[in-house]
Amino acid sequence: MYAIIEHNGRQIKVEEGQVIEVDYADAPAGSHVTFDRVLACRDGEQFKVGQPTLDATTVSGEVIGIAQGPKISIQKLRRRKNFRRRTGHRQLYTRVKIHKIHAA
Secondary structure: OEEEEEEOOEEEEEEOOOEEEEEOOOOOOOOEEEEOOEEEEEEOOEEEEOOOOOOOOEEEEEEEEEEEOOOEEEEEEEOOOOEEEEEEEOOEEEEEEEEEEEOO
16 A cells, blocks of 8 residues: 655655655654645555545654755856855755555
């Protein structure tokens, strides 16, 4: 059984027991989170697609903690101006373990 959810404009395919990384949310570890924007759900041979979402279908999970993504290097250069800047950035993510897909 799997579902496709939408979270902050991104579509994520989730299964029970899977650990996913979503955009950073200020939620403590151990708190429960519910995704109610479910776009599609497959249960065995049955496949349901919402228009745009499925009513009464939710995905529940538990926040594991915060993770950092890979380092992204940013390098700015302006030719013939002796201007060079090099910085980096690591995006914060919230790790969520999917517990149950509640299909209607």
